[in-house]
Amino acid sequence: MFEFTILVIVISAFLTLYRMVKGPTIYDRILTANIIGTKTVVVIVLAGFVFKSPQFFIDIALVYVLINFILVLAFLKYVEKGRLD
Amino acid sequence: MTEHFPVLVIIIPLVLALIAPVAGRLNKIYSWAIALLATLFSFITSMLLLHQVMYNGTISYWMGGWEPPWGIEYVLDYLSAFVLVIVTFLAVAVTIFARHSVTNEIDDNKIPAFYGVYLLFIVGLMGMIVTGDIFNLYVFLEISSLTGYALVAMGKRRKAPLAGFRYLVIGTVGATFILLGIGYLYIATGTLNMADLGARLPGLFNSKLVITAFAFFAIGFSIKIALFPLHTWLPDAYTYAPSAVSALMASTGTKVGAYSFIRIIFTVFGVKVFLNQWVSVPYFFLIIASVAMLVGSILAIAQTNIKKMLAYSSVSQIGYIMLGVFLMNPIGLQGGLLHIFNHALMKCALFLSVGCIAYKTGISNINDLKGLGFKKPYAMAAFTIGALSMIGIPLTVGFVSKWYLALGSLENGMWYLIPVIVISSILMLVYFWRVIDNIYFKAGEPNDVAKIPATPASMIIPTIIVAALCLVFGTLAFIPVSITEKAALLLLG
């Protein structure tokens, strides 16, 4: 059951790759990154259930979410201002 | 205290490397003093270690008290103690040299950080020498490589950062190949300790995993030691690095790489497999080494920049070392090990003397050396000694190792290697003579020569000492010979 769910989510994430490769704007790509990030968070939690010890996976998911968020912010800020500070 | 020397020899400089940049903020001389202190400490400790090894045999130090293969082991035997002494000694010499040379070539605000990186480079090399764990080797390899990239990029010429970057790219590829090799060996044996690997590998030599692992080690280390045809990073790196860095890297960097390669070949894989199963591997490398010896020398002849010439000459010298290693007999291996020692001394002397000339003048072209023989007699005398030693005139160190390499070749019945050694020496004669001729026997523009500033004693003295050692150990050759003899027998089991 978990495996199947993971598969579905991964495939749906895979589909977003189209926008990543094609673009056309930078925002499409950033959005793709964001979507893939959110989807994989779910995958990680589900993977925890596959290993029957979800407690070890929740914190990864949290770190993951944070990183993803920061990344998107960084990208956007760079695109917007051309620098990070 | 004494029993912790194997680790202290590395940890103390490591800690001092952290302090050096901070102390340098107070006064930049402090960071140099700390670097000198650290290298001196390592040198003295490694002498003690060598002494200990000679009287008590191999030292095995278990990091954190975990016995190998579970924990990391430090091994000091004849070979590693010997190489450690070479590296630390030359580090001391170059550090003394560095004081004025670095002030001259590098911005004041960078000097504290420079000495930190400089020390870390030495720490990385020492770690590579002492460790008995193959993954630990990789970590230290990366420390020395990373610092190496940065140090090369510190040169004054505008090409220096590019040289550093190219070195970084190819160096990282090499290191990653070594990591791949480690991975494949791990898959095949399940262990990372060199001695344990050596014990578990026999019997696995038909495994494609092990063959591949060796292939990747070979490529990776060939890159690291700049064995032809993977030498492309070396000439630029040595040429554009600051004088002190060129001297340090040329005399220790590739040597330690060669040492690690020797460790992998003899301690991990063991000589038997090359003699019985993979017989074509030594032949292959002998060909490569011969080609390196000749091509390196020929390319050196074509250079007009003296540092570049020395760099290409290093390429050919690496060929000598590998020739000795892959002869796979005690005498030949001894020749290879001797050449590690000898070439370190000679190249250090040469690069230091070139550094002395370049001090405040930036002279790097061979044609600009005209008339300098009497303006800078000591530096040029050191250069001449180094050059004669490279050519292999008797009573210099270069002769000793070539003698052993030739003996080793005949021992294997490979008489055709002797012409290669001889011709390569003749080629060296050609390119070194061009320089010496310019130095002593051509008159320079009197105005130019008069304008050349004096070189500080702190640069001249280490240069002279290292050059003098080329003669001392060429005459008292039995000292390195007896140590390498034991080391070679140890490696060949």
Place this chain on the structure above:
Amino acid sequence: MMEFILAKYNYWIYVIIMMIGFYAVISKSNLIKKIIGLSIFQTSVFLLFISIGKVDGGTVPIYQGTEAVYINPLPHVLILTAIVVGVSVTAVAFALVVNIYREFGTIEENAILEMIKHDD
């Protein structure tokens, strides 16, 4: 045959990724691209190591009783170190690229080589 291929699928994929990264490293002229290639190249090797550690039916290497089957933790340890090393290399490479850009105003290797052809 198919079974043989499937039994090691992680390994085949890692080889492919490694080749992509390596190709970028040696063929791209843009220095940043080279670094990107280097990153891909290195992570592919990490993938190999992590794949070595996999044990069928094993659980994450965190103590859950003596009977449990664990995934081999040693490669994980090695890779933790290697990742940090990889990023450090990248950082130094960046610093060099910035230096090169300051010097030459471009990060295309071919263009730079063209510029310095006449330096010695």
Place this chain on the structure above:
Amino acid sequence: MDVVTSVKPLYAILISLIAVGLILAFPRKPTFREFFTVISALVTFVMVLSMLPWILQGGILEYHIITVLPGLNIALQVDALGMVFALTASFLWLVTSFYTIGYMRSHYPKDYTGRSVDRFFAFFLIAMTSAIGTAFAGNLFTLYIFYEILTLCTYPLVAYDKTQEALYGAQKYLIHLLGTSLLFFLPAMFLTYYYTGTLDFSTSGILAGNAPDIVLVVTFILFIAGIAKAALMPFHAWLPAAMVAPTPVSALLHAVAVVKAGVFTIIRVVLFIFGADLVQGLNLGYYLAYFAAFTIIVASLIALRQDNLKRRLAYSTISQLSYTILGVALLTPSAITGSVLHLVIHAFGKITLFFAAGAIYVASGKTEISQMNGIGKKMPFTMAAFTIGALSMISIPPAAGFLSKWYLTMGAVEANQLALVAVLALSSLLNAAYFLPIVYRAFLKPVENGEKVKMKEAPAFMVGGLMITAIAVLCLFFAPSVFLELARMIVAAM
């Protein structure tokens, strides 16, 4: 045979090195420099002489300095052969010192107080050290080292004038000598070491029975090719090229130090490394002899065509050196005696000729033979000495050259090599053909019209030097007993 450990040979070598240190320590002081040069040459000669009685009693002196590698020692040994060379070299050095002082004073008056002349004398003395060292080398390794030092320290002497031509000649000199010694001599030495484990000289040779024949032949060829200082064709080109050097240096190169070191080394190798029996057994001696004969004839023919006096002397040297090699290659007692004698006698004769050439150059600036009409009347002493030297080369009594040629011819007869006897005869004729015209021109042809250059004898130091050597050539004819005795001992030891 009594073997005694003695430091004397080491002292003999070190004395001139001390003088080098002193000269460099007190730069720009001509008097000091001259004093040290002469004194060190004198002391060295006395030192060598003091060892002579012991050697004549059949003793040998040894001194072991250091072991570089197992079997590779640096050691000194004085035996009869070494004594011959050392005696010749140190005596002629003393004479050359005087001559050099005169030459340098008058030829480089401006530089004479400068550092460059200091360096000239320093290298000159190092060359002496290495020549004596070559003579006293106790094994092939030591011999090789001194041989190389000799090459290296004479290079600056050849290049001394720093003109384009001088630099070119010096480069050729160096590349030939250093190149061949690294390319052939060193590998040959290496092969010897590999098969025997030692490089010590032995009167019966060390290689016999230790290596396959093919290796022996290769080693022999490598040795002969590697010792380019002996100027066997085709490795002779450095000698005429080195003619650009100041004349004392030419005298040094062509009569005493360099070429004799080469011939000496060949004798050492043939007799003490291979051993007479082995060389004969492999028939190598005859090949070498014919090779030498070829050089004798061809070099003489080339000498005929030279107009430059020094060049003619150079080709004459090439030819004469091969006499010595011929003698040692024949391996009969008389031939070896002749060979050893020729080593000495040619040195005296040739140095006289060079001194004369230098004196003519200093006094008149003339270098070409065709300009030398009537010169004998202006410079009677110089040309008289030249005549004596030339007679010695042609081997007409009472010049000493006759003696050595006599023994060589005897040797050739003993060896049943009548062709070689013919070669020796032909060579004498050729010698006459290229030396006598010079004498004729100098004494009998009138001075060319319109030439009003005032000529007189060269400085006293120079004329004195060349007179001494000329007289020595005559003395050797009448009293060769010391050298004959030494030669006899060499033959007896075999």
Place this chain on the structure above:
Amino acid sequence: MADLVLLFFLIVCAVAAVVQKELLNSVIILSIYSLIMAVVWVRLGAVDVAITEAAVGAGISTVLFIAVLTRVKRREELTRIRLQILPLIVVLAVGLTLIYGTLDMPDFGSPAAVTNTHVVPRYLEKGVEETGTDNYVAGILASYRGYDTLGETTVIFTAGLCVVLLLRSNKKRL
């Protein structure tokens, strides 16, 4: 199955990152690549490594990339798009060697592989009592192979120092 898709995902990302002309796009794609790689590692049970990769590989490294992009030109110059032969041969040679070596590898995930039977069992049996931590990875990292970790921190320090050294402005360059 999902793993295969993820791995395929990686390949697509790697190719895209290399091919993209706009460097920012490459960087974004590379960050996605890293995130996916972390997920693959999670699926392989390497939780600690996955965290590190997400934080270091995807996070820090990407930020560094952006930081560099702020200082240099953002576009790869349009050189003629064609495969270079020599690099391709080299790459293929290396790839084939690796595949050759892989042929003899124990099957993926096989518990009988020597890697799982030689050194590791001791870590798993005694690790908890010897190191006092439940997390084997942390235990080995900090204790058995603590020295590697020291090396690792040294590497970080080294890199930092190198960057400081390199980014100080150059006055003395010729």
